[in-house]
Amino acid sequence: MKIHEYQAKELLAPFGVAVPLGRAATTPDEAVAAVAPLIEESGNPVVVVKAQIHAGGRGKGTFKEHPGLRGVNVVTDGATGGVPAAEAKVRELAERMLGSTLVTVQTGPAGKQVNRLYVEQGMDIQRELYLSVVLDRSIGRNVVMVSTEGGMDIEEVAARTPEKIVRVAIDPLLGLADYQARALAFALGLKGEAHKKGVALFKAVARAAEELDTDLLEVNPLVVTGQGDVVALDAKVSIDANAMFRHPEVAGLRDLSEEDPAEVEASRYGLSFIKLDGNVGCLVNGAGLAMATMDTIKEVGGEPANFLDVGGSATEEKVAAAFEIITRDPNVRGIFVNIFGGIMKCDTIANGVVAAVRKVGLDVPLVVRLEGTNSELGKRIIDESGLDVISATDMKDGARKIVELAGRAS
Amino acid sequence: MSPLIGLHTRLLVQGLGDAGTFHTDKAIAYGTDVVAAVRPGKGGQSVRFSGQTDHSGVPGRPDTYDVEVPSFDTVAEAVAATGANASVVFVPPPFAADAIMEAADAGIELVVAITEGIPIMDMVRVKRFLEGKRTRLIGPNCPGLTKPRECKIGIMPGYIHSPGKVGVVSRSGTLTYEAVKQLTDIGLGQTLAVGIGGDPVNGTSFIDMLRVFQDDPATEAVLMIGEIGGTAEEAAAAFIREHVTKPVAAFIAGTTAPPGKRMGHAGAIISGGTGTAAEKIAALEAAGVVVARTPSDMGSAVVEAIRRRG
Numbered sequence: 001m002k003i004h005e006y007q008a009k010e011l012l013a014p015f016g017v018a019v020p021l022g023r024a025a026t027t028p029d030e031a032v033a034a035v036a037p038l039i040e041e042s043g044n045p046v047v048v049v050k051a052q053i054h055a056g057g058r059g060k061g062t063f064k065e066h067p068g069l070r071g072v073n074v075v076t077d078g079a080t081g082g083v084p085a086a087e088a089k090v091r092e093l094a095e096r097m098l099g100s101t102l103v104t105v106q107t108g109p110a111g112k113q114v115n116r117l118y119v120e121q122g123m124d125i126q127r128e129l130y131l132s133v134v135l136d137r138s139i140g141r142n143v144v145m146v147s148t149e150g151g152m153d154i155e156e157v158a159a160r161t162p163e164k165i166v167r168v169a170i171d172p173l174l175g176l177a178d179y180q181a182r183a184l185a186f187a188l189g190l191k192g193e194a195h196k197k198g199v200a201l202f203k204a205v206a207r208a209a210e211e212l213d214t215d216l217l218e219v220n221p222l223v224v225t226g227q228g229d230v231v232a233l234d235a236k237v238s239i240d241a242n243a244m245f246r247h248p249e250v251a252g253l254r255d256l257s258e259e260d261p262a263e264v265e266a267s268r269y270g271l272s273f274i275k276l277d278g279n280v281g282c283l284v285n286g287a288g289l290a291m292a293t294m295d296t297i298k299e300v301g302g303e304p305a306n307f308l309d310v311g312g313s314a315t316e317e318k319v320a321a322a323f324e325i326i327t328r329d330p331n332v333r334g335i336f337v338n339i340f341g342g343i344m345k346c347d348t349i350a351n352g353v354v355a356a357v358r359k360v361g362l363d364v365p366l367v368v369r370l371e372g373t374n375s376e377l378g379k380r381i382i383d384e385s386g387l388d389v390i391s392a393t394d395m396k397d398g399a400r401k402i403v404e405l406a407g408r409a410s
Numbered sequence: 411m412s413p414l415i416g417l418h419t420r421l422l423v424q425g426l427g428d429a430g431t432f433h434t435d436k437a438i439a440y441g442t443d444v445v446a447a448v449r450p451g452k453g454g455q456s457v458r459f460s461g462q463t464d465h466s467g468v469p470g471r472p473d474t475y476d477v478e479v480p481s482f483d484t485v486a487e488a489v490a491a492t493g494a495n496a497s498v499v500f501v502p503p504p505f506a507a508d509a510i511m512e513a514a515d516a517g518i519e520l521v522v523a524i525t526e527g528i529p530i531m532d533m534v535r536v537k538r539f540l541e542g543k544r545t546r547l548i549g550p551n552c553p554g555l556t557k558p559r560e561c562k563i564g565i566m567p568g569y570i571h572s573p574g575k576v577g578v579v580s581r582s583g584t585l586t587y588e589a590v591k592q593l594t595d596i597g598l599g600q601t602l603a604v605g606i607g608g609d610p611v612n613g614t615s616f617i618d619m620l621r622v623f624q625d626d627p628a629t630e631a632v633l634m635i636g637e638i639g640g641t642a643e644e645a646a647a648a649f650i651r652e653h654v655t656k657p658v659a660a661f662i663a664g665t666t667a668p669p670g671k672r673m674g675h676a677g678a679i680i681s682g683g684t685g686t687a688a689e690k691i692a693a694l695e696a697a698g699v700v701v702a703r704t705p706s707d708m709g710s711a712v713v714e715a716i717r718r719r720g
Contacts, residue, residue, distance in 0.1 A: 287675040
């Protein structure tokens with residue numbers, strides 16, 4: 001589950017990760033109200049106004065409505081004109097940013113609407129570094145990864161100068177050891193006070209990653225200030241969806257306005273759904289089979305409208321909900337139900353499909369392929385329902401039939 | 411002697427909820443020797459399973475079954491009383507890691523975790539816990555494994571299997587069924603079909619299973635089913651090039667998956683430009699593996715792989 005930068009910083013601070021002072025705002029008035037206290041508390045006349053969306057590249061991103069305006073803006077007006085000048089500039093920025101559409105390398109060309117801002121104290125930045133805690137699947141452990149190339153896209157650093165990335169693996173039973181944290185600090189060339197603070201911060205993020213069940217924890221940039229402080233200037237945290245049951249406090253941070261409404265509804269039913277651009281709706285059990293179904297549709301000349309895995313423990317209600325979500329997409333010109341039952345029983349799928357069609361109707365062709373656990377029972381339920389369903393003998397047969405029918409319908 | 415499981419397998423079930431009960435019944439009907447269930451607080455009770463076997467009518471095999479499976483409070487007690495040597499875990503996600511560790515601590519040789527949705531950090535700890543222990547973990551988030559006509563552990567539909575000569579290993583559950591059915595339909599059959607699961611941290615890897623199949627005299631060819639995300643398929647390709655002399659065919663799901671989107675499985679995501687199907691297919695083909703273009707061609711890819719090795 002993705003969360004906003006300001007929320008990530010709020011989660012990390014209690015572990016001992018130094019973060020700038022800041023306040024979140026959803027209106028220009030709230031943004032302006034943040035300015036005076038920030039300047040007073042930090043003693044720095046500079047403030048920064050940052051768009052909060054669930055996508056990276058905000059600093060270089062620009063607004064559709066305001067092509068010259070960036071997603072992150074440093075306000076220096078306070079240095080000469082005092083708090084009132086800073087407030088005036090923040091108001092102007094907030095009025096233009098809020099409600100506008102920010103396009104970054106990660107949002108795609110459609111961009112994302114900005115509904116929240118984060119107003120932060122300015123920092124005396126001496127160095128920009130990179131820090132993250134990510135899972136290394138090949139060893140089954142989290143690794144702490146650092147680089148001197150802060151502020152850059154880490155994938156680019158990995159491709160161009162892999163020797164500049166230093167990583168250490170965290171033993172889950174022991175945590176990040178002191179010597180490992182020191183090695184990271186030395187690798188970054190941290191000296192004196194910054195070295196000490198860096199070591200403490202690396203241990204803090206390692207602990208935070210474990211205790212918060214993050215599946216990504218990235219601080220880019222991690223900055224060293226003129227005072228020798230080591231501060232998380234940005235923070236990107238995503239929490240393992242499977243671990244949400246033990247983080248009720250984090251569940252409240254979910255921002256549904258950042259997610260696709262159909263995907264949100266699907267997740268409420270425990271369905272794994274991803275909207276795509278084609279016209280063939282897919283309802284499949286199992287992630288691998290769902291991907292393979294998309295691949296097969298494409299192979300026979302069609303385009304899938306979605307990825308949908310009903311999972312292993314789907315009930316009739318869940319199947320019906322899945323069916324409704326698929327049929328609501330106006331692009332859908334045909335539906336392919338592809339089931340190979342193991343833990344999932346074909347009769348459950350059949351009952352769910354029949355119930356959904358009775359409830360919402362069916363305006364597009366429907367091809368059903370049922371195989372595996374209770375498949376005979378499932379086929380009988382479909383046959384006896386009297387619905388206009390085309391049956392398929394296997395996946396490729398089903399894909400061919402639905403692609404042809406969907407092509408004819410559009 | 412078959413690899414991993416067979417007629418010698420004495421299975422213990424951890425977690426007898428709806429799914430656990432349903433699939434325990436199916437396993438017994440298939441012929442699996444289920445000797446115990448672990449249900450903390452319900453030790454001393456038993457659960458009865460009865461019905462028609464999958465092989466009723468086959469000469470020399472029983473038509474029906476009627477089994478009392480005793481329940482125990484702990485895995486250690488169950489092992490001491492029944493000699494269980496394998497365990498299948500249906501325990502819900504918050505408690506599944508603990509169940510796996512309990513089985514390993516009791517000396518169970520093979521633990522098969524079916525449970526989907528275990529937190530990654532729990533599996534990181536489990537993997538560390540298993541270091542130095544003799545337990546092999548398969549899964550989690552997997553369909554289990556089947557040795558045709560002898561033993562079925564997990565949730566695979568039994569009737570699609572047939573004894574034969576192909577070893578199947580897969581990251582995906584339902585795609586394993588597709589593969590198994592195709593191998594049955596074209597008459598090649600399987601020595602063993604194993605789903606290793608779609609989570610980013612799991613017990614048994616492609617390489618572990620490739621090693622098992624390479625050493626198993628009954629296995630003449632291998633079918634490997636991968637998907638987008640991670641680099642396990644690339645590592646397997648490197649291993650095949652060095653260590654596998656038997657013909658290998660493969661399929662990789664997710665050629666059309668968009669980057670940055672998690673495709674159902676926690677592990678199936680293209681991130682930072684890596685983990686794409688194209689990279690995996692290229693690595694496998696470079697190692698001499700025949701890669702099926704669509705899942706419907708998995709069986710014929712195995713035939714082609716065997717033909718090429720002559």
